[in-house]
Amino acid sequence: MKRVVLVISSLSPGGAERVLALMANYWAAAGWAVTVYTLDDGTQPPFFDLDVAVQHRPLGIQGDSANIIVALWNNLRRIAVLRKAVLQSRPDTVISFGEKTNVVTVLATLGLGFKVIVSERTDPHAHKIGRLWDGLRWWAYARADLIVVQSQAALCYFLPEFRRNAMVIPNPVAMPSALYSERETGSSPSSIIAVGRLSQEKGFDLLLRTFARLTTLHPEWTLTIVGEGPLRSKLEALRDSLNLAGRVSMPGLVKNVYEYLARASLFVMTSEFEGFPNALCEAMACGLPVVCVDCPGGIREIIKPGENGVLVQRGDLDALAEAMHRLMSNATERQLLGRRAMDVSSAFSVEKVMRMWEKVVQ
Template identity: 50%
Template structure:
């Protein structure tokens, strides 16, 4: 099997994490995997990739100053991508994330190569701009299959595409700790800790998390809040913590390649997102046996957490409800233990074997022609 994977870059992110897991697993099955990225490739991949994966950076990303420059750059990007795909001679192409999906569908038009596009967040909430949205509506009918992570995202698309959409969750891997990871924790603040993890962007709701923590931290002075991740809002969030008077109890730890050591030494995981796709961080925390709290935001958490069984769901963007749930678990070690005992079942529910089976069924479908649409007809 020859599969070509396409993504903008291989930095830190949920889509990149899932791509790396799938690519490594398929190489282990003796598949020929080609990875095309649109960036220059100057930065190494954030996630480990098997050396047998054939990587090629197309160096086609970058800003445009004028309209004509944008048109010329996009024509060059599409032509370069089309040639690279053709050169890889794939049995199937799989692209990741909305704008890359659109470019891939245009670049492969009339190449007679099956294409699967994957949405990695909730398009009901994630705005990509009017032009890109129009292009998505025009090009997604050309896809042989569309992979989404939840039924909520599936329902975003029109009825004519529903038969071509598959819901495939992210795989969850068993936690591991690198030999040297313990050094991070010997210097960490002592006492109990809440932990959160993810990109420091507005959709992740860290401002809500800080406000909720500010409501409970006086009653729990021995507790700290650790935040793993990096992003454009870090400075704003640090300033917010200072304004709320919790700066001394909140620790921004930046990007961590292997977060399992931090997760396994925390007491409660909290996710305050405004919207999600299928949050890897939540799954990884549960795999580590953490009691978890998550907002019942559009797409993701409700498909993962079994409320009252292995986690707590609170209404989205409700700071008071989030604070109450945090106070409950911070005060009650028995409640924490009850939730944490069943949380690792996420490893069985979303095992790599199960998710690979779903992906391989989708790939077999488009290759056999069962999922193909009339790509050879005129637009």
């Protein structure tokens, strides 16, 4: 029986967390022994459901540090606690998620003889982690057995000697089989949806300002922004200042985003950078037409402009407004793009992506 340990900071809402939960459940269903170690204390239960066969063990070693001395002590403790936990699990392979967790995991497993795979979960060109952590990342990744990135764009960040020990594995796209017919019969003809953490890099302020420019032209259209985060109050204030209170809803975290995607007719993504965005792939798999800012990350490995979606130049609000206006005005084009977008469900299917993971784990 294959034994795998997965390490991540927590199982809170997020793309990396969703992918880890999917991987853990997939392998548990296949009869593997799967243990998930999180650095948090487990006070908050996992946002994503785990199979009963998956062992989830919070280690209680997460937290902020007041200064560099405390930070050093906390990280030494994290390394020691994680090392002991991994030894108890006796895995064949350890897979960690997220750059800082990757560093801690490599340090914790030095000399143990287990295969260690580190997984980058965003575009390192745009996501800055500080000079110290960046230096530690280079040191740690040189000692990992494999580096996994989500896109060719992310792979290009690494020096050639690192690329030789790296592999691109995209995120899997999981979708209920009956979803598309549900969306066709139940969707509103005038509904835009966006999904993501309410944080600066998602660019929801730009989306609100752009939508405000189109409300007179499209008085029947509404916007729903699904997600939660530190900018909620600022985004709500901006929404209200733009007189959009009756047109824009922000329902917060939802367990099943597909229920919202099924009722929408257009998906818009305005991120400053991405890794391999789950929300975009899930929207496309539902048959939604998409308008997406051409930001750093794996976007162009998902969207073929004009064929299965619309890309607009980063920072060009006029182009974003024009693209949204065009699709809001043209149901035929929306349907055509939506049908073509559904191909992502086969291109990045769970079975295909998990075969890629199993090849590197074996």
